[in-house]
Amino acid sequence: xxxxxxxxxDFARLAEEANVAPxxxxxxxxxxxxxxxxxxxxxxxxxxxxMKYTNIPVDCHLMIEDPDRWAIGYAEAGSxxxxxxxxxxxxxxxxxxDLRAAGAKAGLSIKPKTPLEPWVEVLRxxxxxxxMSVEPGFGGQAFIPEVLDKVRTARRLVxxxxxxxxxxxxxGINADTIEAAAEAGVDCFVAGxxxxxxxxxxxxxxxxxxxxxxxxxx
Ligand code: DX5
Ligand code: ZN
Numbered sequence: 001x002x003x004x005x006x007x008x009x010d011f012a013r014l015a016e017e018a019n020v021a022p023x024x025x026x027x028x029x030x031x032x033x034x035x036x037x038x039x040x041x042x043x044x045x046x047x048x049x050x051m052k053y054t055n056i057p058v059d060c061h062l063m064i065e066d067p068d069r070w071a072i073g074y075a076e077a078g079s080x081x082x083x084x085x086x087x088x089x090x091x092x093x094x095x096x097x098d099l100r101a102a103g104a105k106a107g108l109s110i111k112p113k114t115p116l117e118p119w120v121e122v123l124r125x126x127x128x129x130x131x132m133s134v135e136p137g138f139g140g141q142a143f144i145p146e147v148l149d150k151v152r153t154a155r156r157l158v159x160x161x162x163x164x165x166x167x168x169x170x171x172g173i174n175a176d177t178i179e180a181a182a183e184a185g186v187d188c189f190v191a192g193x194x195x196x197x198x199x200x201x202x203x204x205x206x207x208x209x210x211x212x213x214x215x216x217x218x
Contacts, residue, residue: 002191004201085110108128133147168187179215
């Protein structure tokens with residue numbers, strides 16, 4: 001699966017930009033609050049409006065403090081998947097239950113330096129694991145290959161039936177890095193600059209997907 005990240009789109013034309021790649025599996029929306037990360041993007045009113053202009057399932061990545069208080073609104077707005085950060089959540093198990101009760105898939109994200117092991121039990125309550133492959137906050141940063149060890153571990157836990165999460169990666173995914181991530185076991189690739197920075201974003205999505213498929217046979 002390929003999830004273009006709107007962070008690299010033209011924010012003055014979001015409705016149009018949301019639909020530049022019709023074959024996108026999810027539309028990744030980065031919500032940043034200027035506290036959990038040193039950048040500010042958009043919030044719930046923009047997501048609510050965006051929902052009216054796209055049929056692509058919306059994947060909200062909340063890089064915010066106190067997601068226990070704010071995440072539910074994004075689920076109620078009709079997001080397909082809502083991801084919160086393990087480093088920010090106060091009660092991640094309750095949060096996952098609340099997100100699911102509101103009709104969304106629940107996602108848990110870990111920053112590059114956050115280990116996976118302490119979160120494995122909590123992840124039993126989640127649908128998605130988002131492994132950050134850059135420090136969250138900005139698009140266009142270089143991929144951190146060391147995080148692939150966590151992807152391999154997560155893949156093994158899923159393949160052996162210990163976890164049932166979809167494994168997602170976010171940050172620095174492009175034609176040069178997607179194969180290593182695919183080989184490590186990623187199911188869903190977020191790509192911002194590699195899609196919106198391309199001359200033909202729709203083609204970029206197709207070609208990233210083809211590359212990932214070719215090296216995993218999936
Ligand atoms: C970074 C965001 C990413 C970002 C990825 O904090 O979570 O979703 O858009 O951008 P690229 O693909 O350019 O690294
Ligand atoms: Zn993101």
